[in-house]
Amino acid sequence: MLSLSAAAAAAPVIAAAGHQPLHWENLGLSPIAIDLGFFAIKWYSLAYLAGIMLAYFQLGRMIRQPGAPLAQRHADDLFFYATLGVILGGRLGYAFFYAPELLADPARLIRLWEGGMSFHGGLIGTVVAIAWVSWRGGLNFVRTCDYIAVCVPPGLFFGRCANFVNGELWGRVTDSKMPWVMVFPGAGALPRHPSQLYEALLEGLVLGIVLFVLFWRTRARWRPGLLVGIFGLGYAMARFTVEFYREPDVQLLDFAMRTGLSMGQWLTLPMMAIGLGLAFRALMSPPLAVTIQPTGQSSGQTVVS
Template sequence: MQYPQIDPVAISLGPLQVHWYGLTYLFGFIAAWWLCTLRARRTDNNWTAQQVSDLVFYGAVGVILGGRLGYTLFYNFSGFLADPLSLVRIWQGGMSFHGGMIGVLLAFGLFAHRSGKRYFEVADFSVPVIPLGLAAGRIGNFINGELWGRASDLPWAMVFPNDPLQITRHPSQLYQAMLEGLLLFAVLWLYSSRPRPMVAVTGLFGAGYGVCRILAEFFREPDAHIGFIAFDWLTMGQLLSVPMVIAGVAMMIWAYRHPTWPQPATAPAAPAPDKRRKKKGAARK
């Protein structure tokens, strides 16, 4: 199958270039804001529109800073030492989910502290919308022609232009967009559509993402400068995802054994009874 030749630059205005990779992240943030706004309108949520906007801003900063730092530390530290300015060239790709996750978790903590909400009230409210952003990011990887899959002779395997071997490979970026993105989003959105004990939704996200990532890594070519970590099949992505599965399952078990519930929306106060009308009615009797 022929790889679709897509120019990574979506818009060029003189020296200014807007890359599709950046636009996919922008789409993810807009989708997160819109979906969180829908969630905030539910009667069992105590969220305002301003809080949703602030939360998405905090999360976006956490994703960008954590994702880039995580990629540098986990996957490209030697490249950073050789070229420190590579840290800021986000448009060239190179974002780590696990680093972005750490950044978002820290952002949740800062937002919870400033808003007066409990930490997992913030996390459980937010994580169901994260997979759509992950899907958008994987589409950006596909457009950049990076993070391709392992060799394959399947009908939909394709030759990526930046591949030095020029062999047909799994489009593993699209596999990840479907598994970590669309499938995980559907599961989390349906699961969180009913009230759940605090921590359970976050736990399901961690376990679900970890499982999807481990499966997808069997089709993805390991980073050339890292290779397999062990056994000629264990990759860095799988190694970092195993603790997520264990922690996610443990969190769900704990949540159902020690259930606590998020603060419900504040109901409007009932009008005070009109005592004067009541007295007049009694006099008429």
């Protein structure tokens, strides 16, 4: 097994160095955010809720800017259908890519509270939702994707932080002396990378800052496909990199050893190619000419941005 061989190699080095890793249990974390006795709310649920609400708020600010490809009524529809797409797509994607046995057991498949969501499945569900709303409202699909892409990283940040709080999806065994290596419950006695935090940093914080700056400080939103292309490429590169530090799902260890890459890395490759293609096409095409009515200017006078 990949993790066992890594552990065997790391153990003597750690013992010799005398390095004392952090212990997740000593951080005082719990998957339960609010416990009412008869009902408990988990941090993971709150992470989803916070990500969706923040995305809705951010999209509302963005569409108030000149030249937006959708109106508030479309944002309301997207809020509803994209939420369904994230939940249904995320669960079905997890079953299809990571746990096919769930497809034969519908009772287990619908138990979302037991965990198991796939980002790539949620992404597919969101794209289907955007396509549906765009078709119904006569919207430009690619430009709508641009606006939605800017709103996604905060949700990724919250979700990965929730994974860490849950003590799940830990990293690979390491002999690193870095002060943040950690022993996770249920993962053995050897220190591992807190890969959940690596993903939160790269997929959530860094990618979010890049897209935020591009939208608000540059003319990127006038180039259809650029923002969603950068999102796809940026996420794929971040996920592909962090997967080298993340322990593959136990049921897919043999797959990772046989193919040389984890399932998460294989799934990022088409996303990387599509993101690169969209960004390249956007940069090679002329930007949109958008008519803007400046504040205080009389009606009928416009400027072209």
